[in-house]
Amino acid sequence: MYKQIFKTALVAATLALAACGKGGAEGASAADNEPVRISVGSYNLNNLPFFIADANGYFDQVGLKVQTENFAQGGSKVLQALVANSTDVAVGFYDHTIQMQAKRKDVVGFVLLSRNSGLVLAGREDGTFDPAKPETIKGQKVGITAPGSSSDFFVRHFLAQHDIPVDSIALIGVGSGAAAVAALEQGKIDLLVNYDPAATLITERKVGRIIIDARSDEGARQVYGGLYPTSVMYANRSFLEKRPEAAEKIARAQQMALRFIADNSAEDIVAVLPDAYVSGDRKTYAHAVENARAIFTTDGHFTPADLETPLKVLREFNKDVANTDIDLSRTFTNTFVERASAASTPAQP
Template sequence: MRKLMLALAATVVFAGSAFADPVRISVGSYNLNNLPFPVASGLGLYEKEGLEVTVENFASGGSKTLQALVAGSTDIAVGFYDHTIQMQAQRKDVVGIVLLARNSGLVLAGGKNSTFDPAKPETIKGAKIGITAPGSSSDFFVRYYLQRHKLSADDVSLIGVGSGSAAVAALEQGKVDLLVNYDPAATFIEAKGVGKILIDARSDAGAKEIYGGIYPTSVLYATQAYIDEHPQTIQKVVNATVEALEWMNSSSPEEIVQKLPEAFISGDRETYVKAVANAKPIFSVDGRFNEAEVQTPLAVLRSFNDKVAATEIDLKKTYTNAFVDKAPRKSTN
C-alpha cells in the first residue's frame, strides 16, 4: 500500500521554488469513483496550473481522510459528498468544490455460497457484509437498503474490508458473504468468477431503484476557512479537475488507463480497462453539482443518522459551483 501511495505521490509532487502554490490533497481510496484525480495528475494538469501538490493518506479510507481535513493536516480531500452533510450536522463547514462522480457506482455482490436473494430481502439476515469502512457510502448503502425493507443493521454483520483487490479477496476467501463495493472490484468479481452482482447501482436506473434518485459521490472538498483563505489555489485545483473530466468524457477507457500510474491499476490491465468502461457513465462531465440530485444523499442520511435528521441542513452550504463556473472550457476556447 505504501508503494502505491508513493507511486501516486511521485506523479503529483513537483519540486522547485517556481511553484508558488503548495497544496496537500488527501485521497481515501483508489476505487474508480475517485479516478478523475489520478487522471488529472497523469495528464500533468496540476503542474500546468502551477501547483505543487503533495498527496497524503492514500488508501487510508474516506472517513480518515475527512478527519485529516478537519484536523488541518490536509488542505483538500478527495472524498464523498455525503461527508459534507454530516459535517454540517456537526456545525463544521466542509464544502464540495467540484463533483467527480455523479452516481454511486456501488454494487452488492454475493459470493458463490451466498443465499441472499434480492427478491426476498429478508434472506439477507445473518449475512456477513463487506463494506469499505464504517461510516462510508458503502455502509450507508447497506443501512438504507435494510431500513427500506424494515430490517435492522443488527440483522447483519458489517465488516470493513477496504476496496479493490483486498475487497475481492475477502469475498473469494469467504470472509464475507456479500460485498458492497465499487469498480474495479465490481468488475473483478464477475470477471474472475468470484461471485455475482446482485444489486447494481452503477446505472441511473439502478441508483433510482436503490436510493430513489441519482446519488452524487466523489468530490473534492475543503473547509470553508481554507476556501476563503486560498481562493486562487482552489481555482487552480478545480481548473485542473474540470479539464480532466472533459478529457475523460471524450476519451476511451484504454486511453484513460494509459494515463494512470502503473501502480494505480489493480489486477490485470485488460480487466481494469473493462472496469473503467463499466464505471465511465458515473463520472461528471463538467464538475457541477445539481441542486436536485444532492437531495438524495440527504434523504439517505436522514433515514438512519440521528444527528443529520435532527439538524436543519442547508445544502447550499455543502457545495459551491462558483469555481467550476469560472474554470476554462475546451468547448469555449
C-alpha cells in the same frame, strides 16, 4: 426549491470570495505559492478524475503545487484528516459534507467528479441473500470499504428500507479494489458493497455475482430513489476563502481530467495511470473504466436537485442529520468550476 438552493449557494460563495479578496491580494498571492495537501480515501474508480489529473500532470500545468496522499482506508479516514487540518483538500464523497454540517463543521464540495453512486452489492455464487426477500440478509457478513463510508451508508439504507436492525448483520471494513475482492473470494465476508474496479473484478474473475447494481442511473433510482452524487473535491470553507485561486486551479485541473476521460477510450485512459492506481491487470481495469464511465460529470458542476437524494438517505439512519435542519446550499459551491470554465473559454471577437 432547487433554483432557490442554487441561487443561495452562489450568493454565499460570491460573498465569501469577495470577503477574502478584501484582505489583500498580496496575502492571497503569497499563500497560493504554497503546496496544497490533497488526500484521497481509496483507489475506487469514482475517484478516477483525480488520478488522471495527477498522472497527466494537470496540477503542474495549471500552476499548482500539490502533495498527495492515499489513505487506502476509505473516505471516512480522509474526512477525519480534513477536519483535523492535517490535509487541505479531500477527494471524498459528497454525503460527508452533509454529515459535517450536522456536526456544525463547514465542509464544502467545490468540484463534483462522479454524479452517481457507482456502488454494487455482490455475493458469492452459492450465497443465500436474495434482495427480493430482504430478511435473508440477516446473519450475513457484509464487507464495506470502511465504517462511516458511503458503502456503509448503502447497506444501512437497504436495512432501513426494510426495517431490518443493523445489528442483525456484521459490517466489516475490507477496503476497495483487489483487496476487497479477495475478502469475498476467501470467504471472509458473505456480501461485498464496493465500487469499480472491484465490481468488474468480481465478474471477470468469476468470484461471485452482482446482486444489486447502482452504477447506472436506472439502478441508482431503484436503490436510492434518485441519482446519488459521490466523489467530490471538498475542503473546509476557511480554505476556500483563504485560497480561492488554488481552488480554481484544482477545478481547472479536474475539468481537464474529466475531458480526457470523455474523449479517450478506456484503454487509453488506463495507459496513463501508474501501476499503483491499477487493480488487477490493465485489460480488466479498462473494462472496469468502461463500466464506470457513465458516473462521471463533464465539467465538475453540481446539480442541486440531485443533492436531495443523499440527504434523504442519511436521514433514515443518521440521527444527527435527521435532527438537524440541513442547508444544502452550504454543502457545495459551483463558483470555482464556473470560474475555471470561464477561464478556459476563448474570448469572443
